[in-house]
Amino acid sequence: MSFRIEKLRALKESNRDPYLITTAKQTHHAADIAAGFEELEGETATVAGRLLARRGMGKVSFSDLLDRSGSIQIFSRLNNLGEESYAAWQNLDIGDLVEVTGEVFRTKTGEVSIRNREWRLLSKSLRPLPEKYHGLRDTDTRYRKRYLDLIVNPEVRETFVKRSRIISFFREELNRRQYLEVETPLLNTIAGGAAARPFVTHHNALDIDLYLRIAPELYLKRLIVGGFERVYEIGRNFRNEGMSNRHNPEFTMLELYEAYADYHTMMDLTEALVAGACMEINGTYEIDYQGTALSLAPPWRRMTMIEAVRAYAGLDFDQIKTDEEAREAARGRGLEEVPASMTWGEALSKCFEAFAEEHLIQPTFLIDYPIEISPLTKIKPGTGGRLTERFEVFIYGREHGNAYTELNDPMDQARRFADQQRRREAGDEEATLPDNDFVEALEVGMPPTGGLGIGIDRVVMLLTNQPTIRDVLLFPTMKPVDKD
RNA sequence: GAUCCGCUAGCUCAGCCGGUAGAGCACCUGACUUUUAAUCAGGGGGUCUGGGGUUCGAACCCCCAGCGGAUCACCA
Numbered sequence: 001m002s003f004r005i006e007k008l009r010a011l012k013e014s015n016r017d018p019y020l021i022t023t024a025k026q027t028h029h030a031a032d033i034a035a036g037f038e039e040l041e042g043e044t045a046t047v048a049g050r051l052l053a054r055r056g057m058g059k060v061s062f063s064d065l066l067d068r069s070g071s072i073q074i075f076s077r078l079n080n081l082g083e084e085s086y087a088a089w090q091n092l093d094i095g096d097l098v099e100v101t102g103e104v105f106r107t108k109t110g111e112v113s114i115r116n117r118e119w120r121l122l123s124k125s126l127r128p129l130p131e132k133y134h135g136l137r138d139t140d141t142r143y144r145k146r147y148l149d150l151i152v153n154p155e156v157r158e159t160f161v162k163r164s165r166i167i168s169f170f171r172e173e174l175n176r177r178q179y180l181e182v183e184t185p186l187l188n189t190i191a192g193g194a195a196a197r198p199f200v201t202h203h204n205a206l207d208i209d210l211y212l213r214i215a216p217e218l219y220l221k222r223l224i225v226g227g228f229e230r231v232y233e234i235g236r237n238f239r240n241e242g243m244s245n246r247h248n249p250e251f252t253m254l255e256l257y258e259a260y261a262d263y264h265t266m267m268d269l270t271e272a273l274v275a276g277a278c279m280e281i282n283g284t285y286e287i288d289y290q291g292t293a294l295s296l297a298p299p300w301r302r303m304t305m306i307e308a309v310r311a312y313a314g315l316d317f318d319q320i321k322t323d324e325e326a327r328e329a330a331r332g333r334g335l336e337e338v339p340a341s342m343t344w345g346e347a348l349s350k351c352f353e354a355f356a357e358e359h360l361i362q363p364t365f366l367i368d369y370p371i372e373i374s375p376l377t378k379i380k381p382g383t384g385g386r387l388t389e390r391f392e393v394f395i396y397g398r399e400h401g402n403a404y405t406e407l408n409d410p411m412d413q414a415r416r417f418a419d420q421q422r423r424r425e426a427g428d429e430e431a432t433l434p435d436n437d438f439v440e441a442l443e444v445g446m447p448p449t450g451g452l453g454i455g456i457d458r459v460v461m462l463l464t465n466q467p468t469i470r471d472v473l474l475f476p477t478m479k480p481v482d483k484d
Numbered sequence: 485g486a487u488c489c490g491c492u493a494g495c496u497c498a499g500c501c502g503g504u505a506g507a508g509c510a511c512c513u514g515a516c517u518u519u520u521a522a523u524c525a526g527g528g529g530g531u532c533u534g535g536g537g538u539u540c541g542a543a544c545c546c547c548c549a550g551c552g553g554a555u556c557a558c559c560a
Contacts, residue, residue: 057516109519148495
């Protein structure tokens with residue numbers, strides 16, 4: 001590093017301070033030149049980017065220049081540049097940012113290259129980059145210094161380009177379907193719409209605590225009451241819970257609501273969005289995720305929670321009638337921690353999580369959830385009020401989305417909130433908080449509505465074959481390092 | 485929050501039974517006018533994550549702490 005600072009000092013003293021340069025020219029990008037070589041051969045092109053490698057041979061040298069599209073070889077020759085310019089070129093460091101102009105040609109060995117006729121140093125790199133061959137492996141450094149990871153590991157760049165394309169695809173598809181993109185508050189006075197512990201912050205002027213939202217649900221449904229009919233929001237949710245390879249404290253959700261629709265509509269839409277995004281970036285519905293072959297070709301399997309528990313836990317909740325029978329069955333099957341207060345629906349849900357969830361490898365809509373864990377969902381007719389019209393999408397044993405036929409009965413909603421409040425008082429910190437203004441909105445009248453939430457980070461993991469959520473977040477949450 | 489594993493040069497990694505620090509890339513010097521992990525010759529570079537302990541002697545053994553990773557729990 002000291003050599004580089006010395007070089008910078010020399011540049012400044014000779015009036016060639018690279019940091020004074022404000023713009024540069026890019027007539028082409030590396031990938032375009034490679035792709036359009038037939039038409040571009042012999043043409044003059046100007047590229048700009050970072051010097052990544054140099055293979056010097058005395059009076060001739062080869063360098064790789066990286067721009068946003070990829071890298072291209074620069075061929076520099078003493079005869080073409082002259083003594084002074086060539087010597088200065090040889091004096092550059094790996095990592096420096098340069099602009100190069102010259103003809104497009106192919107070298108002896110067939111590498112598409114630019115013959116360096118004229119160049120400028122655009123910015124100096126004072127720190128050495130990680131090794132070119134092995135790249136940067138250390139996960140700690142990769143996440144904390146993502147810029148290095150992006151420079152040195154091309155597959156990381158690709159993943160984040162794909163992430164952007166997936167989100168664009170969702171937007172385009174929803175806009176095409178006449179959905180309106182909206183923004184709702186991140187700072188909430190009541191953290192509602194999901195079962196999770198919130199982050200707390202404080203507003204000084206109002207002198208009140210505010211919560212970072214755990215879900216936009218209750219605001220988006222107010223907009224359905226307001227008459228927008230189709231709304232969506234892509235944004236961050238914050239949940240003050242554990243971290244894992246599938247969990248980051250802030251994560252990105254696509255949440256959408258469609259009036260005059262139900263959860264069947266939402267299943268079709270889920271398939272269209274996720275399978276569509278897969279086709280968009282992978283060109284196929286057949287993917288490999290961490291060694292497992294998955295087919296995202298619609299239609300996906302649809303199975304009720306009761307069916308799943310019957311199939312994978314061997315317990316038939318259609319035949320189990322009372323809470324007591326359900327607890328006995330769950331205990332008999334080996335479920336740990338079955339409190340005496342556990343209800344039929346809780347037992348069903350716990351049995352699903354414990355015995356069935358991990359088996360849902362191929363895309364599956366798991367439908368009809370117990371009412372106790374679905375306080376914002378409409379009851380499914382003919383189930384004695386025990387089940388609701390809710391589904392979650394499972395792929396590779398992981399939840400990727402959650403949808404309901406939305407509860408629009410204000411009286412029922414008030415009762416559900418009251419029930420959640422009792423659970424909270426009984427010690428369930430994650431029970432949904434009551435929101436009386438939301439109930440008032442329902443009293444104004446909400447049309448029958450279908451709603452859907454898709455965990456974008458997990459979809460990106462799936463479609464880009466990344467094993468951990470940190471690999472699809474540019475800056476995952478990290479503990480600070482004490483530098484002293 | 486629990487358990488296990490890891491942390492050695494800028495990067496990727498060796499380091500045997502506890503005996504005084506290594507390689508490749510990168511960097512510096514030199515050679516080389518078509519290389520692509522260029523090649524060849526020479527050179528510089530370390531608070532072995534931090535603190536404590538055991539020992540004649542610690543990168544290595546023990547304890548505490550930090551950060552990361554995996555699994556589990558909570559959850560999406």
